[in-house]
Amino acid sequence: MQLTVWTYEGPPHVGAMRVATAMEGLHYVLHAPQGDTYADLLFTMIERRAKRPPVTYTTFQARDLGGDTAELFKSAVRDAYERFKPEAMIVGASCTAELIQDDPGGLGRSLGLPVPIIPLELPSYQKKENWGAAETFYQIVRAIAGARAPAAGAERTARPADRRPRCNILGPTALGFRHRDDIAEVTRLLAQLGIDIHVTAPWGARPSDIAALGDADFNVVLYPEIASPAAQWLKKAFGQPATTTVPIGVSATREFIAEVAALAGVDAAPLLDWEQSRLPWYSRSVDSTYLTGKRAFIFGDATHVLAAARIASRELGFAVVGLGSYTREYARELREAARLLGVDALITDDYLEVEARIAELQPELVLGTQMERHIAKRLGIPCAVISAPVHVQDFPARYSPQMGFEGANVIFDTWVHPLMMGLEEHLLTMFRDDHEFHDEAGPSHLDKRKSAAADESRSAPLPIVWAADAERELRKVPFFVRGKARRNTETFAQTQGLTQITVETLYDAKAHFAR
Amino acid sequence: MNVPFDPLRVAAATGCDVAPVLRERGQREVFCGLTGIIWLHRKIQDAFFLVVGSRTCAHLIQSAAGVMIFAEPRFATAIIDERDLAGLADVDDELDRVVSRLLERRPDIKLLFLVGSCPSEVIKLDLSRAAARLSGNYMPRVRVLNYSGSGIETTFTQGEDACLASLVPSLPNEGNASERSLLIVGALPDVVEDQWKRLFCGLGMARVQFLPSRRAAELPPVGPNTLFLLSQPFLADTARALEERGAVRLAAPFPFGVEGTTLWLRAAADAFGISRFEFDRVTQPAAIRARRALDHYRAALLGKRIFFFPDSQLEIPLARFLAREMGMQLVEVGTPYLHRQHLAQELDLLPQGTILSEGQHLENQIDRCRTAAPDLVVCGLGLANPLEAEGLTTKWSIELLFTPTHGYEQAGDLAELFARPINRRTRLVA
Numbered sequence: 051m052q053l054t055v056w057t058y059e060g061p062p063h064v065g066a067m068r069v070a071t072a073m074e075g076l077h078y079v080l081h082a083p084q085g086d087t088y089a090d091l092l093f094t095m096i097e098r099r100a101k102r103p104p105v106t107y108t109t110f111q112a113r114d115l116g117g118d119t120a121e122l123f124k125s126a127v128r129d130a131y132e133r134f135k136p137e138a139m140i141v142g143a144s145c146t147a148e149l150i151q152d153d154p155g156g157l158g159r160s161l162g163l164p165v166p167i168i169p170l171e172l173p174s175y176q177k178k179e180n181w182g183a184a185e186t187f188y189q190i191v192r193a194i195a196g197a198r199a200p201a202a203g204a205e206r207t208a209r210p211a212d213r214r215p216r217c218n219i220l221g222p223t224a225l226g227f228r229h230r231d232d233i234a235e236v237t238r239l240l241a242q243l244g245i246d247i248h249v250t251a252p253w254g255a256r257p258s259d260i261a262a263l264g265d266a267d268f269n270v271v272l273y274p275e276i277a278s279p280a281a282q283w284l285k286k287a288f289g290q291p292a293t294t295t296v297p298i299g300v301s302a303t304r305e306f307i308a309e310v311a312a313l314a315g316v317d318a319a320p321l322l323d324w325e326q327s328r329l330p331w332y333s334r335s336v337d338s339t340y341l342t343g344k345r346a347f348i349f350g351d352a353t354h355v356l357a358a359a360r361i362a363s364r365e366l367g368f369a370v371v372g373l374g375s376y377t378r379e380y381a382r383e384l385r386e387a388a389r390l391l392g393v394d395a396l397i398t399d400d401y402l403e404v405e406a407r408i409a410e411l412q413p414e415l416v417l418g419t420q421m422e423r424h425i426a427k428r429l430g431i432p433c434a435v436i437s438a439p440v441h442v443q444d445f446p447a448r449y450s451p452q453m454g455f456e457g458a459n460v461i462f463d464t465w466v467h468p469l470m471m472g473l474e475e476h477l478l479t480m481f482r483d484d485h486e487f488h489d490e491a492g493p494s495h496l497d498k499r500k501s502a503a504a505d506e507s508r509s510a511p512l513p514i515v516w517a518a519d520a521e522r523e524l525r526k527v528p529f530f531v532r533g534k535a536r537r538n539t540e541t542f543a544q545t546q547g548l549t550q551i552t553v554e555t556l557y558d559a560k561a562h563f564a565r
Numbered sequence: 566m567n568v569p570f571d572p573l574r575v576a577a578a579t580g581c582d583v584a585p586v587l588r589e590r591g592q593r594e595v596f597c598g599l600t601g602i603i604w605l606h607r608k609i610q611d612a613f614f615l616v617v618g619s620r621t622c623a624h625l626i627q628s629a630a631g632v633m634i635f636a637e638p639r640f641a642t643a644i645i646d647e648r649d650l651a652g653l654a655d656v657d658d659e660l661d662r663v664v665s666r667l668l669e670r671r672p673d674i675k676l677l678f679l680v681g682s683c684p685s686e687v688i689k690l691d692l693s694r695a696a697a698r699l700s701g702n703y704m705p706r707v708r709v710l711n712y713s714g715s716g717i718e719t720t721f722t723q724g725e726d727a728c729l730a731s732l733v734p735s736l737p738n739e740g741n742a743s744e745r746s747l748l749i750v751g752a753l754p755d756v757v758e759d760q761w762k763r764l765f766c767g768l769g770m771a772r773v774q775f776l777p778s779r780r781a782a783e784l785p786p787v788g789p790n791t792l793f794l795l796s797q798p799f800l801a802d803t804a805r806a807l808e809e810r811g812a813v814r815l816a817a818p819f820p821f822g823v824e825g826t827t828l829w830l831r832a833a834a835d836a837f838g839i840s841r842f843e844f845d846r847v848t849q850p851a852a853i854r855a856r857r858a859l860d861h862y863r864a865a866l867l868g869k870r871i872f873f874f875p876d877s878q879l880e881i882p883l884a885r886f887l888a889r890e891m892g893m894q895l896v897e898v899g900t901p902y903l904h905r906q907h908l909a910q911e912l913d914l915l916p917q918g919t920i921l922s923e924g925q926h927l928e929n930q931i932d933r934c935r936t937a938a939p940d941l942v943v944c945g946l947g948l949a950n951p952l953e954a955e956g957l958t959t960k961w962s963i964e965l966l967f968t969p970t971h972g973y974e975q976a977g978d979l980a981e982l983f984a985r986p987i988n989r990r991t992r993l994v995a
């Protein structure tokens with residue numbers, strides 16, 4: 051049993067819904083009690099989809115349990131087929147139905163419907179949403195594209211010289227963080243390279259499109275958490291290679307372009323020369339010097355955290371003071387990235403642990419999910435959202451990709467905007483007694499709310515006393531670094547074996563920790 | 566356009582003969598009883614709700630409110646995992662561990678509810694035994710109770726019913742030879758409670774209490790001298806539990822709109838022997854004020870056709886209010902469950918021939934709704950945007966639970982909740 055206040059991921063059948071809802075012509079029959087229908091609102095309210103997810107729930111009740119829940123399931127499948135006439139159906143159980151063991155796959159197949167019925171085994175008590183999405187996508191691809199797979203060991207025929215190279219884009223789903231716009235951005239990049247998009251899936255694909263996946267020359271894996279198992283299978287079954295670079299950030303986008311150009315046999319140079327992201331120049335422009343060494347904490351899904359760590363440290367010159375992810379499946383990659391940055395990776399899905407780590411590290415910027423946004427708000431730390439779990443705000447009306455060169459522009463704006471602007475920061479330090487520049491004045495272009503929490507959270511209940519003048523001096527330190535100053539000074543005093551902190555101690559500590 | 570409105574004239578035009586109820590079975594698109602935690606945890610300020618369930622349950626609660634309520638909430642989920650299911654972990658030990666971690670973190674908690682879910686019920690976890698054991702460990706500091714909010718047993722607001730019913734056995738006994746007292750049952754916004762306290766006080770009824778109380782230590786006493794009024798139509802089990810303690814239910818329509826509020830208050834006033842003259846003297850100013858507020862919205866709602874999908878069991882009282890006081894036409898009034906006894910007074914007031922449906926077959930009901938093309942559809946969050954995209958105008962039903970809507974002072978706000986979507990439609994050009 052795990053005590054959970056907020057959860058980063060839903061159950062695995064919500065992952066299956068994200069795949070089904072992204073697709074056309076597919077219907078999902080889920081053996082589940084009525085309350086599980088809440089999941090519809092994720093798509094209709096958070097993502098503001100205009101259509102109901104293509105999901106039928108059996109909504110069995112306690113009184114059905116003694117009787118025939120299997121029959122209920124069968125009639126739900128039959129009715130859903132009659133009403134929606136899908137090209138294929140996926141069937142499975144939610145956590146409760148998993149316990150009553152009705153075998154949705156067997157029941158669905160026994161009906162003899164004229165479309166593929168794909169059973170999903172999603173162990174709700176072990177796995178979570180992203181895993182469920184990946185498994186569902188893999189099962190759909192295997193069941194539908196598998197029929198056209200060449201005999202094992204057959205050589206893949208080379209692309210005819212008179213046909214343009216073409217690829218599939220794999221991974222975007224409903225309810226993904228900026229998937230809608232990433233597809234457009236990556237499609238544009240590929241078009242500029244002269245590569246055609248054969249199928250984008252699951253987003254917008256029909257089962258009949260899935261059947262044709264094998265006809266592409268290679269696969270672009272946009273979100274490894276979701277598309278990796280399917281891409282690996284396609285590689286084995288069709289000999290289709292797949293990309294390994296996720297094009298988030300300027301350097302990653304450039305590597306991605308080189309990688310796909312090599313896979314497609316086209317020249318990457320013209321596009322790389324044309325490259326016109328504003329991030330590199332904005333980051334070099336002198337006003338950005340204030341970004342130097344900004345202490346950033348990063349948390350989210352693996353793909354976005356790995357990308358963010360690279361952008362933060364190498365493209366914006368931040369100091370990454372901590373990173374972590376709720377995606378246990380990528381713990382190894384995350385630990386390696388953390389190691390290169392000299393920090394520990396926090397691999398957890400416990401919101402309270404993440405909160406404690408942020409409070410302890412006192413970063414100047416949090417790059418996280420909607421959960422970290424709330425933590426940061428409470429601690430008075432600026433924050434930008436980089437990953438799911440998403441909120442209605444993460445589906446902006448404007449074009450707002452994370453991937454490609456435009457994505458890098460968007461990232462520059464959204465990460466830098468919450469921070470204190472350069473000269474403003476200096477003015478605040480110089481004129482800290484100005485009544486309008488007082489402690490509680492945040493960045494003047496942002497909401498002026500109190501941010502006392504960061505200052506108040508002391509690192510440990512130390513038997514150390516602050517002398518009155520030292521305390522007064524501490525209050526002159528700008529509020530957004532005061533928590534760190536307090537903590538550093540106390541740590542310093544402790545290592546020096548001091549029990550009282552004076553103004554001298556404060557400045558000794560400042561010198562000690564100077565970066 | 567202010568149409569002069571006389572509820573009595575409308576009343577004369579209606580009869581008690583309600584058309585037979587359409588009973589349906591099929592997919593239900595409703596929340597489970599866990600959802601009630603979202604408002605109950607705000608109401609009982611030192612209570613904590615620990616769901617014993619799955620990741621789905623945790624995800625439901627955090628998603629159902631539409632937004633996450635991020636001040637450290639007084640609810641959480643103990644997620645059952647494969648070790649618990651495989652019997653590798655002793656579930657009692659696991660629960661003890663989780664509860665002790667929780668109570669350590671939250672010394673302010675005085676009342677802990679273990680809330681059962683579908684998974685906990687299917688694997689037959691005995692939460693009542695666990696609650697008794699934990700109560701033994703933590704009393705007097707913390708009382709531990711249990712109820713079920715599972716989707717196989719409860720629909721949406723029935724979770725509140727189950728929660729309040731679980732409180733009833735721990736209510737103190739009223740003292741011997743005590744005078745009669747009035748108990749108002751149902752979680753209400755504090756502002757509404759305070760208004761009612763003032764009204765009853767004006768009527769000379771000082772002994773008015775509320776269930777649930779705002780604090781665990783202030784639970785109201787109950788016994789044969791307790792008369793109670795339900796403030797919500799979904800409290801069947803709570804009413805039964807109170808009756809078992811000897812309390813007596815006062816039959817009345819529910820306090821929505823001027824008419825409902827007046828009849829509801831009057832049921833209490835009559836039981837306590839307060840004269841009609843005195844009753845009118847005390848309630849008239851508020852009733853007149855409320856009628857003025859309603860006049861404001863009548864033009865927007867008069868003659869408009871409304872369709873209710875089943876959701877909270879508030880549908881029938883709200884339909885009665887909208888038909889009789891706002892002049893709306895009822896196309897179909899769906900309810901997840903129809904409690905004939907508690908709704909008898911409501912059913913009498915409904916316009917003749919009103920189509921009621923109980924239970925749900927979602928797809929068929931959507932078909933009926935499309936065919937009827939009503940001016941306003943009341944439905945859950947999963948359906949609202951898709952129906953809007955088809956050109957229908959909708960009102961999310963969950964807002965009816967989250968907004969103060971009871972009583973005279975809120976009658977205008979209640980009407981406004983229905984007028985707003987219609988108003989909005991008329992403003993938008995594109």
Ligand code: SF4
Binds near residue numbers: 619622625714
């Ligand atoms: S319906 Fe059952 S399993 Fe689903 S959220 Fe509600 S209690 Fe949990």
Ligand code: SF4
Binds near residue numbers: 471493494495496
């Ligand atoms: S207030 Fe205006 S000028 Fe000042 S930092 Fe914000 S955006 Fe720049």
